[in-house]
Amino acid sequence: MNKPSVRYETSRGLAFDEAGDMQRLHELAAEGWRLIGFKGLSYVLEPAPPEQVVFTVDYMYEPDAEYFALCQASGWVHVVSMDKLIHIFKAPPGTPPMFSTAEIHVKYQRAQGRLLRAAIAGVAVVVAVWWGVIMWGRAWSQQLEPAWLAIVGSIGLLGVVIAAQTLLIFTFTPWLAYRIRQWRGPGQVVLSAIPIVTSLLTVVMFLWLVIG
Amino acid sequence: MPRRDSISNGELNDSQFYILAALIEPLHGYAVMQMLMQVDSQAVHIGPATLYTTLRQLVEAGLLERCESDGASKIYVITAEGRMRLINEIARKQAMVEFAKRALKGNTSDEQTVCTI
Numbered sequence: 296m297n298k299p300s301v302r303y304e305t306s307r308g309l310a311f312d313e314a315g316d317m318q319r320l321h322e323l324a325a326e327g328w329r330l331i332g333f334k335g336l337s338y339v340l341e342p343a344p345p346e347q348v349v350f351t352v353d354y355m356y357e358p359d360a361e362y363f364a365l366c367q368a369s370g371w372v373h374v375v376s377m378d379k380l381i382h383i384f385k386a387p388p389g390t391p392p393m394f395s396t397a398e399i400h401v402k403y404q405r406a407q408g409r410l411l412r413a414a415i416a417g418v419a420v421v422v423a424v425w426w427g428v429i430m431w432g433r434a435w436s437q438q439l440e441p442a443w444l445a446i447v448g449s450i451g452l453l454g455v456v457i458a459a460q461t462l463l464i465f466t467f468t469p470w471l472a473y474r475i476r477q478w479r480g481p482g483q484v485v486l487s488a489i490p491i492v493t494s495l496l497t498v499v500m501f502l503w504l505v506i507g
Numbered sequence: 508m509p510r511r512d513s514i515s516n517g518e519l520n521d522s523q524f525y526i527l528a529a530l531i532e533p534l535h536g537y538a539v540m541q542m543l544m545q546v547d548s549q550a551v552h553i554g555p556a557t558l559y560t561t562l563r564q565l566v567e568a569g570l571l572e573r574c575e576s577d578g579a580s581k582i583y584v585i586t587a588e589g590r591m592r593l594i595n596e597i598a599r600k601q602a603m604v605e606f607a608k609r610a611l612k613g614n615t616s617d618e619q620t621v622c623t624i
Binding site: 362393396 | 536559580
């Protein structure tokens with residue numbers, strides 16, 4: 296069976312599992328898939344001759360030609376870049392890493408880039424929505440008759456809160472993951488506590504709105 | 508905890524130290540990397556991303572200057588301030604080594620010292 300002309304591989308999130316994504320790209324290259332770009336949250340790959348290469352990612356805002364020349368001279372071939380900040384390279388296995396271990400925190404410091412502003416905005420939106428829903432939604436639900444309308448209204452408000460919280464997935468949590476890496480170095484960063492805590496708070500607020 | 512920038516603290520980290528020392532004579536970035544590869548690989552590995560970042564830091568701090576640009580290959584050399592900082596750092600590191608040597612002098616055993624109160 297012929298291979299499709301293009302393949303999309305969902306990213307696990309570079310902020311959360313950089314090593315997992317790089318390992319997957321390595322496996323796909325060995326299977327004959329060449330990385331050609333990004334689309335949304337996915338890597339875009341096209342069929343190519345299989346190759347044994349390892350991948351690495353670096354974060355550098357608008358680097359000049361010297362950066363890519365130094366990487367190339369060290370064996371790291373530039374593959375693709377995203378948003379002028381995220382750069383993916385490949386090299387034969389065993390090539391010395393692009394970053395010295397002692398300076399790896401600089402990489403994750405740079406990765407935070409403009410995410411800090413987005414993280415603050417994301418948290419501000421969620422706090423504002425929560426505050427608005429609590430202050431306004433509770434009074435509103437008590438005035439609604441019959442009771443089923445109040446329940447429907449509360450469910451609607453719950454939807455607004457959940458929608459606002461999804462902002463955190465793309466703003467606050469990646470920033471926090473990079474911040475943790477800056478302190479602790481590479482490795483998987485599990486931030487499952489954030490959705491668990493926010494989900495519990497959402498349920499508590501929902502019950503408060505309905506019962507209240 | 509996040510590490511503070513060592514240059515502004517008046518110290519040089521290992522990469523900054525090696526790169527400053529390698530640029531007593533003008534060289535381009537790749538030549539610096541090749542020179543450092545000749546040093547004991549156990550002691551130093553400076554990858555291209557670290558080299559690029561450190562060169563920029565040292566130029567911004569006024570410890571290096573760019574001599575000329577040949578396309579992607581920029582040539583760097585240590586400044587008078589960089590030379591002074593390197594000399595100070597050598598003295599600081601020497602003092603550290605001397606202290607450790609003196610401490611070890613009275614205890615040449617390879618075995619771990621037993622902790623007694």
